[in-house]
Amino acid sequence: xxxxxxxxxxxxxxxxxxxxxxxxxxxxxxxxxxxxxxxxxxxxxxxxxxxxxxxxxxxxxxxxxxxxxxxxxxxxxxxxxxxxxxxxxxxxxxxxxxxxxxxxxxxxxxxxxxxxxxxxxxxxxxxxxxxxxxxxxxxxxxxxxxxxxxxxxxxxxxxxxxxxxxxxxxxxxxxxxxxxxxxxxxxxxxxxxxxxxxxxxxxxxxxxxxxxxxxxxxxxxxxxxxxxxx
Amino acid sequence: xxxxxxxxxxxxxxxxxxxxxxxxxxxxxxxxxxxxxxxxxxxxxxxxxxxxxxxxxxxxxxxxxxxxxxxxxxxxxxxxxxxxxxxxxxxxxxxxxxxxxxxxxxx
Numbered sequence: 001x002x003x004x005x006x007x008x009x010x011x012x013x014x015x016x017x018x019x020x021x022x023x024x025x026x027x028x029x030x031x032x033x034x035x036x037x038x039x040x041x042x043x044x045x046x047x048x049x050x051x052x053x054x055x056x057x058x059x060x061x062x063x064x065x066x067x068x069x070x071x072x073x074x075x076x077x078x079x080x081x082x083x084x085x086x087x088x089x090x091x092x093x094x095x096x097x098x099x100x101x102x103x104x105x106x107x108x109x110x111x112x113x114x115x116x117x118x119x120x121x122x123x124x125x126x127x128x129x130x131x132x133x134x135x136x137x138x139x140x141x142x143x144x145x146x147x148x149x150x151x152x153x154x155x156x157x158x159x160x161x162x163x164x165x166x167x168x169x170x171x172x173x174x175x176x177x178x179x180x181x182x183x184x185x186x187x188x189x190x191x192x193x194x195x196x197x198x199x200x201x202x203x204x205x206x207x208x209x210x211x212x213x214x215x216x217x218x219x220x221x222x223x224x225x226x227x228x229x230x
Numbered sequence: 231x232x233x234x235x236x237x238x239x240x241x242x243x244x245x246x247x248x249x250x251x252x253x254x255x256x257x258x259x260x261x262x263x264x265x266x267x268x269x270x271x272x273x274x275x276x277x278x279x280x281x282x283x284x285x286x287x288x289x290x291x292x293x294x295x296x297x298x299x300x301x302x303x304x305x306x307x308x309x310x311x312x313x314x315x316x317x318x319x320x321x322x323x324x325x326x327x328x329x330x331x332x333x334x335x336x337x
Binding site: 001003006009026069 | 239240242243246247254256258259268269308330332334335336337
């Protein structure tokens, strides 16, 4: 790989732009391909690379053009955490280690501070507004931890109207039952509400904030991989 | 992902900018159970320093040697590892899978 190509690749990764690198495995030839550029690669390779990008699937291809590897680099998955509480402080480093980017949302200024969440994207706006601005997509998970219906419900309304791959809400079965009734009154249908994982996290008997964070991260991982294309 | 523990490509660029010889190893194909998925990468420098992984530690030693040769001769390599490999007892995969790894110099 030429260092110029590596630099272009890293620049796109830094800007969170999806990009693929195609490498001929038995002959010379390596191209950087995204939705705008193709590095003058052969047409059929460009076509296959863009399909691989859309499917988020790196793969080895053998065809009339030879044997080549399409390496897909998509931006990192994200977790939006609503509620800058103790569990969120434990969840942030675990999520980062698994490779997720974390954004923290909490309008209560005393909670969502740079001191408590060093280096993370923090929003102090009301959750519905904050989530709209963050631009939720199918590479996002939303976790609500505030225990405050005003905040959690506002976030859930936006999350359930989006394509996020995971929604989870902290609270006991009883709390979750009450939450579903409130959401029903807001006009959210049952199918949408069924997307909420509540009580949140895999049942591993978690008690401490760190253990609960571990249970949440495990569940997000499980859901992500169960939704992958074969 | 610049703060990620495994920013292999960022480190590759950094090491290259420092004047080190650098090679990248990438998992391009897997059969059966394999420890790391397709696209997993390992960066190696000319002293044998490495970051990332292409297996669970089973074959990294062998891949580092190939990577250092690639840094020296400039040639890319396509390597096969698995229990059917004649080197199985030395650098095979305990899990019984097979993987193909592409090693290239960063010029």
